[in-house]
Amino acid sequence: MSLTGYSIGVASIRTRSEPRTGPLMAQVSEMARSLSMAMCVGYPEKEGDRIFNAAAVFDDTGRLIHHYRKTHLFGAYELAVFTPGGAGELACSRLNSSSKPGSLAFGLMICMDCEYPEPARLLALQGAEIIILPTALGAGPVQHLTPRCVVPTRALENHIFIAYANFCGPAAGPDDSAFVGQSAVIGPDGMDLCRAPGPESIHRHASVDSACVRCADVESAAFAADVARNPYLTARRPELYAAISDAAACAAAGRA
Amino acid sequence: MSLTGYSIGVASIRTRSEPRTGPLMAQVSEMARSLSMAMCVGYPEKEGDRIFNAAAVFDDTGRLIHHYRKTHLFGAYELAVFTPGGAGELACSRLNSSSKPGSLAFGLMICMDCEYPEPARLLALQGAEIIILPTALGAGPVQHLTPRCVVPTRALENHIFIAYANFCGPAAGPDDSAFVGQSAVIGPDGMDLCRAPGPESIHRHASVDSACVRCADVESAAFAADVARNPYLTARRPELYAAISDAAACAAAGRA
Incomplete structure (x- = not known):
């Protein structure tokens, strides 16, 4: 929900929601185009009376090439405001770069x-090579x-890269939520390719230092031996x- | 494969395999009865010409109450000697103690x-409250x-206890395998209830100290808040x- 903030309350989510062709989304598209860089953004998507916890990927020409509506909502807050995504959401797209050959299958x-x-x-x-995973x-x-065990397990058990982008530090909203950071890119062997610190480090330095913003090479061939072994x-x-x-x-699993 | 050793080679596995009513299994049954303690044992099960990587649970009266044949074999060694378990293996049983009221659903x-x-x-x-997981x-x-991320993730995502018993130290066999220990009982919130050290500690002390052998209470009600939250x-x-x-x-997932 990077476009609006996450813990901003039901009323603010409703007010700030917009369709996927809305004005803020158009600005993100333009940003991707002007930077020649694909971008992923989370936002509250408005469609009729419904709001979805959604994320979109724009390619490096600013074109919207992938859209996702969260399928598994969390807690009373999300259930009060969002409609969950349905069949067809968990699908892959391919990202073609205008400056690099080849394409990358992602979900x-x-x-x-x-x-x-x-x-x-x-x-x-479905053949995804990388999963992009914005989170709060x-x-x-x-x-x-979640950042240290669950997300690496997802990468390992599926032999897939995961780009895990987690909100870090205090929330920009009316409650006192705090978020734990530790954004990471994890390889198909379950090991970190890069990892940002948690909020302790962020607070201590009073700014996000360069260690938080890194690039990771995403090259599946390097993990062929891991895939062959398991x-x-x-x-x-x-x-x-x-x-x-x-x-x-x-339904039967609803254990008392 | 605690009854015979794991890395003992294909020929030894074949020689030492026995049916689930075999003589070594009868000794385990008698041990459980005489100790009034349920026991789980891994062994190479012989049935006709086939051998399974199997495990059995005897209750505290020595009765065999659950049997499992590994469904997902690992690597060339296992594929050379074992037949994988088929439909119906991943099922639950209930453990009744002769000295305690109630029963425990396990797989x-x-x-x-x-x-x-x-x-x-x-x-x-199927309602399992605990999974018993012998491993090498x-x-x-x-x-x-696996011991620090994958197994806790399985406990957390299923809100289930896991009793993870891992071989520790050098193998008793012809190859130079070494095993990493870190046996643990993990709660439905993904957190360790107890954890044995890895082989470094074992070697240093030249014996398995008491920290390696602990009991953990298995009481699902204590985790009700975790289950309700997620x-x-x-x-x-x-x-x-x-x-x-x-x-x-x-089949389509067989990515190059």
């Missing part, structure tokens, strides 16, 4: 989506688990997994 | 199974990832997940 998830194993698996099964993970007793995608046993998409099995 | 996985998200999910959807994870550059099982969207059990999608 999007947002925040809580990554804590379920299914969304990343669905994207990997709040501070709490297990705040290290062929998580090709050695799957889909014939055993039917219950994962069985609604009755899901 | 088994073995080693590499945990690196796929599907087996643990299937057990959780070898040393390597990313050896911390209802990973009940808030799933199974209607979106059909491709996970689609064999064609699996």
